[in-house]
Amino acid sequence: MHWPETISKRLGIKYPVIQAPMFGVSTVEMVAAATRADCLGSLAVADLSADESIFLIKETRKLTDKPFAVNIFAHEIPEITDALQDQFLRTRQFLEQLAKENNIDVKLPYLEDLKVSSYHELVDVVIEENCKILSFTFGNLDDQSIEKLKEKGVTLIGTCTSVNEALILEKSGIDIICVQGTEAGGHRGTFDPDHVPQIGGLSLLSQVSDHVKVPLIYAGGIYNGKTLQAAKELGAQGFQVGNILLASQESALEPFEKKRLKKVQENEIILTKSFSGRYARGLKNKFIELIEGSEYILPYPYQNKLTNGLRKAAKSKQNTDFVGIWVGQSIHHYSELSTEHILRNLILQTEGK
Ligand SMILES: Cc1cc2nc3c(=O)[nH]c(=O)nc-3n(C[C@H](O)[C@H](O)[C@H](O)COP(=O)(O)O)c2cc1C
Secondary structure: OOOOOHHHHHHOOOOOEEEOOOOOOOOHHHHHHHHHOOOEEEEEEEOOOHHHHHHHHHHHHHHOOOOEEEEEEOOOOOOOOHHHHHHHHHHHHHHHHHHHHOOOOOOOOOHHHOOOOOHHHHHHHHHHOOOOEEEEEOOOOOHHHHHHHHHOOOEEEEEEOOHHHHHHHHHOOOOEEEEEOOOOOEEOOOOOOOOOOOOOHHHHHHHHHHHOOOOEEEEOOOOOHHHHHHHHHOOOOEEEEOHHHOOOOOOOOOHHHHHHHHOOOHHHEEEEOOOOOOOEEEEOOHHHHHHOOOOOOOOOOHHHHHHHHHHHHHHHOOOOOOOOOEOOOOOOOOOOOOHHHHHHHHHHHHOOO
């Protein structure tokens, strides 16, 4: 296959293959390994604090001098109302009781203990640290941030899960759009957190390609040369992969989680709001079965921050019933080799070698 060149040239990489940002799973080592495969690495900083993000950017730079993207969550933070405070207390109590009944020793935070920061701080970090590529999900950046970033020559990559979101991103001057199909593992990039995107990746990619002129990256279900080529055929000029790297050497998943991945069945892969308050594709377990559809789901980021301690405690006990394992729909190819090897193999397959 002949690789499309627009995105590689713009981002300064050889192959337009992007290691998906995967907050909690991708690591600075994974980003560096992706750059060694001549692909784009993505450093996921989600909604971490400015200091934590600066630390990770510096750590990445110690490992690679090649381009990489910084990835953030561009979400609105819901206002704290009396109703939210009440719901938080009820959810906290319910989850602590649930943890106790399941022998998980954890003390969950109160609302006032949570540190919730806006993405604007991270926009400033990207500028101050002289990062050249910013990708984002969960919405669009505001006009002021876009202007500031563009003045500094930062290439912007926004995520869409519908034609409408793609049109909004294009209109506001975003340089590249990552089209996320419903197959993708992890959180939906959907702007409206209550909307469940239903359009399959191939249909979505083709329709977005019909409606916008900016170059497109496709994310969702790519696991070999053929799936990558299908995305190219439908209009993608860049190819983002997350799921195939979940069990790689550089993944932050624990060995027991990687072992669990190998046994995943198709009917266990679902979209759930239960861990974070936003829809994410992951592996069904006891926690999800109990929480999904219940009154104990706060809006993002409050649910995410509230369940964080519970997930960590479950992880330390290797308890797969209460950890959140995000997976995509292409579940049959989990390699434990290095990220560099997995990406190089994908490139070779695509080139028919
Ligand atoms: C564990 C995990 C965490 C993710 N975290 C993020 C993230 O922090 N930011 C983001 O933009 N996308 C995130 N995603 C979505 C990916 O960027 C990408 O859309 C998806 O992995 C592509 O589909 P695939 O998993 O089928 O390869 C995550 C995906 C996974 C599997």
